Amino acid sequence: MSIKKLGEILLESNLITEPQLSEALELQKSFPGETIGRLLCRLGFLKESDLNYILEQTGKRKKLVDILLAEGMVTEEKLEQARVSSKKDNISLGKSLVKLGFLTEEQMARTISAQYDLPFVSLGTMQADPDFARFINASYAQKQQIVPISKIGSTLTLAMAHPIKLTELKELETATRLKIIPVIAIESEILSVQQRLYKFQQASSSLSSEEEMNLDIPDSISEILTKTDFYDEPDIEDEVKKVTERDSVIVKLVNKIIYDAYQKRASDIHIEPYPGKNDIIVRMRIDGRCKIYQRIPYKYKYAIPSRIKIMSDLDIAERRKPQDGKINFKKFGPIDVELRIATMPTVGQLEDIVIRILHTGDPIAYESLGLTERNMQVFEKAITKPYGLILVVGPTGAGKTTTLHSAIARINKPETKIWTAEDPVEITQKGLRQVQVNPRIGLTFAAALRSFLRLDPDVIMVGEMRDEETASIAIEASLTGHLVFSTLHTNTAPETLTRLLDMGIDPFAFSDSLLCVLAQRLARRLCKKCRRVYRPEAAELDEIIAEYGVEQFRANGLVPDELTLAEPVGCDECGNTGYHGRLGIHELLECTDEIKKLIKKRPEAEDIRQRAILEGMTTLKQDGILKVFQHLTDIHEVRRICIK
Secondary structure, rough: OOOOOHHHHHHOOOOHHHHHHHHHHHHHHHOOOOHHHHHHHHHOOOOOOHHHHHHHHHHOOOOOOHHHHHHHOOOHHHHHHHHHHHHHHHHHHHHHHOOOOOOOOOHHHHHHHHOOOOOOOOOOOOOOHHHHHHHHHHHHHHOEEEEEEEEEEEEEEEEEOOOHHHHHHHHHHHOEEEEEEEEEOOOHHHHHHHHHHHOOOHHHHHHHOHHHHOOOOOHHHHHOOOOOOOOOOOOOHHHHHOOOOOOOOHHHHHHHHHHHHHHEEEEEEEEOOOOOOEEEEEEEEEEOEEEEEEEEEEHHHHHHHHHHHHHHHOOOOOOOEEEEEEEEEEHHHOOOOOOEEEEEOOOOEEEEEEEEEOOOOOOOHHHHHHHOHHHHHHHHHOOOOEEEEEEEOOOOOOOOHHHHHHHHHHOOOOOOOOOEEEEEOOOOOOEEEEOEEEHOOOOOHHEEEEEOOOOOEEEEEEEEOOHHHHHHHHHHHHHHOOOEEEEEEEOOOHHHHHHHHOOOHHHHHHHHHEEEEEEEEEEEOOOOOOEEEEOHHHHHHHHHHHOHHHHHHHHHOOOOHHOEEEEEOOOOOOOOOOEEEEEEEEEEEOOHHHHHHHHOOOOOOHHHHHHHHHOOOOOOHHHHOOOOOOOOOOHHHHHHHHHO
């Protein structure tokens, strides 16, 4: 297999044209020491930033070690000695080589400049213009080992000990509104110029990364906001510059929002800036319902999204298209939680941010799923089968993955090999081999499932059946001796069967593989501390019985005169909502012989539903009503989440 040359990669990336490459190759004959990338930049055919990106992504950049060996600057023995020293002292290999006296600081800096095709400059006793201090914040310059040394027109020359990330460079260009030219200089000379420019000593810093990580969480948002000045409509670039320089107010503000959301058991945070001088609305989804948490002054409408994008390593300069990222909040605050970030451009050059709080941890106990006795028995029988297909269905946020993990925890034993493909991996278990799917690189659910079949599994869990291909492979796997768990976005258990048949699934193979379908919803649980139990009036009870089904209600053996209900009240424990936590409401369809016969005939969902009810299935609403009589929730919650 031939390795692609840089020119070919640049052509495939549409960064240059064939004539441009030919011209550069012709010029290279006169300058054999020059790289093709550098020549393309000098000819004006390629941007420095694009060249750097391609070199980093494709691994085409020469390694520092290879350059040092090729130039005869060090020997293998000296390199090995430096490697041992660098691990011992926890410093880079380059610093170790200088520390041991194998290279001078200038030799190392010149090698780095050659590695990255950047000019080398000797700062010596350079006196930087004091006005340059306004372009780069002192603490940020010290942390990144950079210093501005020249400004001509709208171009700023930035000396650095080692090239900073391309995204950081773009942030600085956006913040300063200047074109930045990076150059390499000796680290000690950079420090000397910094000290003259910023008048600080090496140890000082207004807000180091360590301080940022251990920031105290203030008691309230207002405590942060009262310490800031109010001014007119903010400028995008000015606000981004503040964030780039790690403005402590914005850092504390974002940390406080995330911390409060975690403490309030929120699943999502919605940050919604509005055009003009309208406040930013911050909403939190708690127990499945959104509520306004805080209104923040409009002055932060650019700064807050930018700060969150920096935390999640997103492109701060890109405001025209949606972006996705993740944050390990342990790096920034006092709680260990993972956050999933999604941005969406809105009118007025603004961006909405939605933060999903991933409450990672162990699965909940199987007995705590809230299944009725019949459902528990049927589900237990299905998950202990040696092979077959088990589906858990419902809308987004219905707790499908939680239920699957609880079921898998029940059968997770050393003698059982279990593979899972998830997006994202939220719940972890010892003994499982868990895979995070990544469609961008082709690792889809279908691809992961196909690979699992070659890894000698007993049990397979596929996060979601998104298409016919995934469903077909799952059914095939379940027919060849594997127990397969998966989820689907459908409303009810009977609808799931017709949806899969409509996808083009073979009804005969499907009917043979299916063990059961569990449809579920999450209802808000009544607060145990403040709920009020009462005896309903006859009219209210009759209405509930009619919704359940009069004949089926009688068959359950429930006595109307003995039934009581509960209603929400509100207290400090539940935030005066009357609800605290959520519980599952289920509909479990067992794939009996009669259901298998029906599937082969491609029936309507209603036909399957009627047959399943005859065989003992309790519908979602019926299961919810039973939990209303147990004082776990109220009838209004059940009606809200159940259609029928």
